[in-house]
Amino acid sequence: MASLSFVNVCKTYKNGLTVVKDFNLDIKDREFLILVGPSGCGKSMTLRMIAGLEDITSGELWIDGQLMNMTSPQSRDLSMVFQSYALYPHLTVYQNMAFGLKVHKVPKDEIEKRVGRAAEILHISHLLDRKPSALSGGQKQRVAIGSVIVRQPKAYLMDEPLSNLDAKLRSQMRVELAKIHRELGATIIYVTHDQVEAMTLGTRIVVMNSGVIQQAASPNDIYENPVNKFVAGFIGSPSMNFFPVWVARRGEKICLEFGKNKLIANEICSKRLVEDGYVGRRVYLGIRPEDFHEEGPEEQKILFDVEMKEVLGAEILFHGRINREEICVRLSPNVKAEPGERLPVYVDMDRIKLFDMDTEQNIIYV
Amino acid sequence: MASLSFVNVCKTYKNGLTVVKDFNLDIKDREFLILVGPSGCGKSMTLRMIAGLEDITSGELWIDGQLMNMTSPQSRDLSMVFQSYALYPHLTVYQNMAFGLKVHKVPKDEIEKRVGRAAEILHISHLLDRKPSALSGGQKQRVAIGSVIVRQPKAYLMDEPLSNLDAKLRSQMRVELAKIHRELGATIIYVTHDQVEAMTLGTRIVVMNSGVIQQAASPNDIYENPVNKFVAGFIGSPSMNFFPVWVARRGEKICLEFGKNKLIANEICSKRLVEDGYVGRRVYLGIRPEDFHEEGPEEQKILFDVEMKEVLGAEILFHGRINREEICVRLSPNVKAEPGERLPVYVDMDRIKLFDMDTEQNIIYV
Amino acid sequence: MDSVITTAAKEINRDELEKLKRSATQKALFRRRAGKFALVIVNLAMSIFVLLPLLYAVSIAFMPSSELFTTEMNLIPGNPTLENFRQAMVKIPLNRFIVNSFFVAGCITFGQILSCSLAAFSFSFLDFKGKNLLFMVVMATMMIPGEATIISNYLTVSGLHWLDSYNVLIIPYLTSAMGIFLFRQFYKSFPISLYESARIDGCSNLRFIYSILIPLTKSAIGAMAVYTFINAWNMYMWPLLVTGSDRMRTVQIGIGMLDSVDSQSISMMIAGVVMIIIPSISVFIAGQRQLIRGMFSGAVKG
Amino acid sequence: MNIKTFVKKAGPYVYMVPAMAVFAVFLFFPFFKTIYLSLYKTNKMGQAKLYVGLLNYADLLNSPSFFNSLLVTAIFVVIVVSVSMLLGLIAAVLCSKTFPGIRIFSTAYALPMAIASSSAAMIFKIMLHPSIGIVNKILGFHINWISDPKYALACVALLTAWLNSGINFLYFSAGLSNIDETIYERASVDGANSIQRFFFLTLPGLSPIMFYTLVVNIIQAFQSFGQVKVLTQGGPGESTNLIVYSIYRDAFFNYRFGSAAAQSVLLFLIIMILTLCMFRLEKKGVSY
C-alpha cells in the first residue's frame, strides 16, 4: 500500500480555468481519506490527477516517495471507480471485473476466485454473464466497484461509488468497504456526497471548495470544529443555521443578540470574544439543527415561526424563520407543533459556533 | 397535467426474465409519487414503460383516460430525467436544456427565459456554453434536471435525479422540486434511493421489490405501518432490526421472548397476537434503531454487546449483537459506551412491529 | 385506490373495454406493421435502383452475345447460357488469380487495419508535439495522385529486386492515410473514460487497442476492412506493372486478359466481372456482422 | 530529460512508425521526385532532360485545355460527392432500424463498391449504349449518352457516384452504430419526432464521419480515372477530360512527364487547399 503527497498541485485548463488550486496534502499509508465538497469543486479532478489521467499543471505528486507527475497511469498501480462507471460495453460483467486482473496476468483460477467473491459481496453473482447494457444503474455501479475491489493496488480511488445504490445496500457496502480497508490495510481515497459515508468511513475528511482545500481533519473534528463557515455549513445535514448576531456585553455576561433574541455565551466563548476584540461587532452565529432542544433554561430560548414540518420517522425537521433568517430545527417526534405556530426552542450553548463576519473563520476553533 | 393508471402491467425480457410483474397502480393528477426499492427491482423499467421506451409485455397503461400501450414516446408529452443523464454530447448546456422546447416550437425568447431561470435554480448559469464533456458529474446531472424542468409536460419522470449532488445542493433541489410540484400542479413520478427525499417529497411512496409492488402509501404510513417485513426493513435508515421471538403467555401478559430477553407486549399487540393465534408460535419482532432509549422501565430492557460505534454528529449509532442477531441502535451523543461493553437499552414497546414468520406480513398492520 | 379511469372503466362493461382495448392495440399494431412494411418497400425500391446495373450485368453474363446485340428489350436472357462463364474460365487461370488476389488483399487489409489503427490511436488518444502537423502530412498523402508516383515506385521496388513477388504487391499498400483518418474520426466519439479506465487497470496502450478499442469500433473496422479488401482486390495498374507472370497476377488483370483488342466479347468479359465480384461479395457479407447498432449504449453515465 | 519522460514523449511517435515508413518510401519520396520532374522537360522515357523551371506550370496556366480540365473536374466532383453521399446516407438511414431482410438490403446497398471502376464502366457502357443499351430501351429515349457532350460528364459522374455510394453507405452505417441509443430515447421522450431526431441527433452524431466521408469523397472524386478511361477517354471533345485522366494521358501517352508532373503538383495543391478549408470548417461544424 502507499502513501501519497501533494505539493502545491495546480490544475489549469487550456481556457484558463483553474480547477484545482495549490493543493497540499499528505495521505498516509492505510488512510481512508474522504474528499467532499460541493458539486464541481474539483474532487473528481483530484482523483484523476492521482490516477494520472490528467496532467498536473504545476506542483508535484509523490506516491511512495516517488515523483509521479510524468508516470503513465498504467504504471501507477492504482485502481479507480469512475463516477460514470466506465464499464466495457462489449464485455460481460465477469469479464469486466476480471479485466484488470487479466492485464496483470493473475492466474485464471485466482481471477475466478476473486471475481466470485467480489460478486457475492456486491450481490451481483447472478449477473455475471450479462453485458452492461442489460443492467440497472445500481447494478452497473456495483460492477464498477467490483472491478476495483478484486484488485490489490497501491491505492483505491473511488468517485462516488455508492451514489446509485439503495440505503440498505449502501450501508452493507459501507461495511464491506470498511472491512476491505481494515483487512487489506488499503489506502483509499474516496469521493462522496453522502454525509453518513463521510462521517463513518473515513479516517480523515478533506473538505474542498472551488478547488481549494478548506480543512483536512478527522470526521469528528470536522464536525465539531469546522475551520470556517463554509465547512460548518457543508458538513452536517440538514446544514447548520447561521445568523448574524451582535456581540454585546451585558453586565458580566457576553450576549449574542439578534432581533429580540438574546443568548448568553458560555465561558469559553465569552473569553475568546473578549480577547479577540469582537465585543461590539457582528459575528455569525452557527447552530446545528440538532442543537436545539424542546426544553431548557430560559436564557437559551429563542422563538421561531414554523413554516414547514418534515416527518422523517425518527425525528421531525421544522423549517421556519427567526427574524427573516431561515432556520431548520431537528426535534424529537414528540413535539407537536404545526406550521403557523410560534415555537420556543432552546439552544445548546456549548455547541454553538461563531464565525468572523469578514474572514468567515471559526472564532473559537481550537 | 395527467393521471396515470397501470392495469396488470408486466414486462418480460426476451430471455424470459420478468422484470416487472403484475403492476397495478393509479397515479392521480398532481401526485408526487416516489418509487423506491432495492437496486435492480424494476424502478427504471417502470419509468421507461411510462415514457414508452419499453414495450409493455402485457397489461394496460392509461394516461388521462387513454390507452397508451402503443403510443410512441414523442406523442406522450412527458419529460424524463434519465438515470444516466443522457445528455446530447454535441450540444452545449444551453442547447441541451432548450432541446425539448425547441422541438415543441416554443418561441425563442420564451426558451431563453425558461432556460435562464432553470439554470439559476440549478446554479449552472455559468456553464451554459460548455459541452457536457467539460462538466463534472453533478453538473451533468443538474443539466439533465434542467432540461426536464424547463418543460411543462403532462408528467415529469425522474430517475434518481439528485444522486450525484452534495447534501446542501440536494436539499436546495428538494425544495425547488417541491415548489415546482406545488406551483405547476405537476404530476411527478420520482425514483430515488434517498430516504429523506422519499419521506419529504412524496405524497405517496411505492415500494417495489423484484418487480412487484409491496406497498403504496403515504410516507408516514409506510414508515409507521409497513405492510410486511420487506418494507419495514427497506424504509428507514439505518434499517429496522429484526429478531425471531417466541410469543408466550406469562400470566396475563403476552411476552416476546428471545434468548434471555423478555419484552412484554402492549395491549394492542397482545390482543392481535392472541386473536390471530400467534401465542406459542414464533414471529419476527422489528424494532427501529431510534426506538431504543437510554432509559426506561425494566420490562423493556434488553442488553446488547456493542461492537462498533458510529458518531454521526447529532447522534451515535451503536452496532452490536443480541444473541448473535445483529442490531443497530441509535442513541443520543450523551451515551458513553465503547465497543466491547454490554449496554442496556430500553425498547419503545408502542412502536415495535411484528411479522408473521412465513408470510412476513405485518401482524398488527392497521 | 380507484381512479377516475378505472371507475369509468367499471361503468362501461368489461367486454366493451376489452373490445376497445383490442381495437386500439390492433390499430397501433397495424400502424407499426404498416410502418415496417413501408420501410421494406422503400428499401426494396431503393435497392433495386442501386442494384440495377449489377443485375443487368448478371443478366448479360448469362446471355449468348447475339442476344445482347439487339434493339429489342433484353432485360432477361432468353436462352440463358453458361457458355460465357465457361469461356472465361478456360481463357484465364482464374483460380490462381483469385487465390493471389485473396492473399494479397487479405494481407493488405490486415496490415492497413493494424498500421492505421495504431497511428490513429496515437492521433486521437495521445498528446504530442507536432500532432497537427503530422496529421496534415498524413492527410497530404491522400492527395497525391497515384499516377504521379507509380513510375518512381516501380523503380524503387525494382531496385529492391521485389518485382514479381507478393512483397511488391503488398508492402506499398500496408498503410493508408484514409484508414488513419477514418479511425481517427471514429475514435473521436469514443467514450474517453473507457480509455482512462483501462489505463488505470494497468492496461498498456497496445492492449487497450486490441482488447477494448478494436472490439468497440468493429463497425468502423468492418467498413474499412471491406473497403480496403475490395480496393486491393480491384487494383489494376500496379499489379500489371510489377508482376510479369501468371503466378503473381491478380483477378483484375484476369479481366483485362478477357479483353481482346479487336474481337471483344462483351458478354464474356461481363461474365468474368460477375465471377470476380462473387468473392468480394462474400467478403462483404462476412464483414457485415460488424455493422451492429448501439455499440456504446450503457457503457458510461453521462 | 530522464528515461521516463523520454518514453512518455516518444511513445506517441512509435505508433506512427509503420505507417510513416510506408508513406515515406512509397509516397513522399516519389512525390518529391514528381515535383523535381515538374521543373523539367522529360524525354520519352520520363527522364528529366531539360531544366525549364516553372515553364511547365506556365504552359498549363496558359492552356485553355487545362482550365477546361479544371472546370470539368470541378463539376464532376460536385455531382459525384453530392449524389454519392446522398445515396449512401439515405441507404444507411433506411437500414438503421432492424426489419426483416435488413441483411439482404444492406448487402445490396454496399455492393456497388465491390466492382472495379473499369468493370463498372464496361457495364455502364453497354447500359448507356444508344441502341442496344437498356437505359434508352427502358426510358424510351434515343439519347447518345456518352457521345453527347451534354450528357457524357453527367453519365460518368453518376456512374462514379453509384460506385462510391456503396462505401459511403458503409461509413454512414458504421457512424450510425456509434451514436449512443440513450440520447434517442431522451429525444423521443422530449417529444422529438423522427424527422427532428434525424436532424438534431443523427446528423450531428454523424458529423465526424460525415466530415470524413466528405473529405475522402472529394479527394477520391478528384482522382477518379478508370471509368473515364473505359467510358469516354476524355471525350466527346474534352468534355470529360478530368485532370487525372489528362495526367495519365500526358504521362503515359504523350511522353510529357514534365507536364504530367506539373499537373499532379497543381492537383495536389488544389486538393490540399480544399482540404485545409474543410478542416477549418470541421472546427466549426463538426460536433464532438
Place this chain on the structure above:
Amino acid sequence: LSGCAKQTGTETNSASSPAAETQTTAAQIAESSDSPKDTTITFWHSMGGVNGEAIDTLVKKFNKENTSGITVEAQYQGSYDDAINKLKSAQIGNMGADLVQIYDIGTRFMIDSGWVIPMQELIDEDHWDLTQVEPNIAAYYTVSGNLYSMPFNSSTPILYYNKDIFTKAGIADIPDSLPGIERIGDDLINKGGAGEVISLGIYGWFFEQFTCKQQAYYADNGNGREDAATAVDFDKNGAGVKTLAAWKDLSDKGYAPNVGRGGDAGLADFSAGKAAMTLGSTASLKQILNDVNGKFEVGTAYFPKVSDDDKGGVSIGGGSLWALNNEDPAKQQAVWKFVKFLVSPESQAYWNSQTGYFPVTVAAHNEAVFKDNIAKYPQFKTAIDQLHDSTPQSAGALLSVFPEARQIVETEIENMINNKGTPEDTVAKMAESINKSIEDYNLINN
C-alpha cells in the same frame, strides 16, 4: 536516316565483320548444344481473350517441339498502351522482356528507343528469306530497307454491311466511297429499314486509312519513313479536309450519327441490325458473326474511298514482334527461333484461323487450316484481296507521337461532329496540336 537507325547500325557493326559473325553464331550453337536446357526467353504480349488463348497454344507447342532447349514464357501485359508503358518502366528498371509485341503506332517509338535489335539483323544472320512475308505487311515495318520488327498480328479495316438490308433496299452495288454511301443512304433507311446508314466510330485509325486511300501522306519526311517526321502533312496536302468534309457530310445528313469513340464503338449498332454498314478491323469479323448469330447476313467490302476517284490502298494495323537487345546472344538466337516459329506458315495458318488476323507469311495460304477457315468465313476473302490490291506505297505513316496524335484527331473529329467547327478549322486545330507535340518531342529526344 535517323540518328537512331545509325545507332543501331553501329551496334551491329561492332560485331559484324562476316567472319566474326559466323564465329559468334558457331559459338552460340555450340553453347546451346552444350547446355540445351538453358535458355528461357520472356515474351510480352497484349493479346487477351481468344487471341491470348491462341498465343498460349502456339507457345506451348513451341516449348514442346523445339529441340534447342528454349523455353518461352509468354506474359500478358495488358492492352497495347499498358504494355508499351510497362516496357518503358521496365527498361529504366532493367527488368526486361526478350521479345515484345508492340502496336503499329508504337513503331517509331521503338525504332527511336535504341532498345531493340532490328529484326533485319537476325534475318540476315540466318539468311532467312524475307519474301515469305506478305510484302504489303512487311512494308509497314520496313524503314530504309530494314525490317525492324516481325509483323505478327496484322489487320486492315474493311466495310461490313448488312446484306439483308441491302437486299431489301434493292441495292446491289456495295458503295466503295463515302459519297457512294451518301448516295444510297436514303434508300437504306426508307426502303431497307435501317436505323442508321453507317455506324462510324470515331477512330483515328480510320482517319489515317482515309488519308492512305487518297495516296496522301499523313506526315512529312516521306510519311515519317525517310526521317523522323517534323510535322503532319495532311493539312497541307488537303487530304484531311477532304476526309473530314465527307465525314461531316455523312454525319450532317444523319447517315452517320455519332456512336462514340474507338474502333469498336460502331460495331454494336451493326451487330444489333440497326446500322446497315460499319467500318471495322478484319480481326473483328469473327466476333461480329458471333454477335449477329445469323440474325442477318454479313457482307464485307473494301474500306471506302473518300472520293470516287481515289486510287490508294489501305495500310495495316495491329502489332509486330520486337526483339529487345539484352546483350545475350543465346537469348537472341532463341528469340529468333521463336519468331521464326511464329511466322511459319503452319503457325500463321493456325493464328489466322483462331483470330482473324492476316497470315503474315504468304505460304500460309496453302495450309489446309487456312483454306478451311476461308471456306467457313468467305467474308475474309475481301480482306485478303484488299490487302493484295494495296501497294507498299500505302504503308502508312510512322510518327513518334502517334498515340497522342490519334487522341487529338479523335477529339477534334468529335468536336466537329458535335458542330463545333468546320472541317477546315478542325484540320487546322489537329495539325497545330500534333505539330506542337512533334516539336516538343523532337526537341527533347533528339
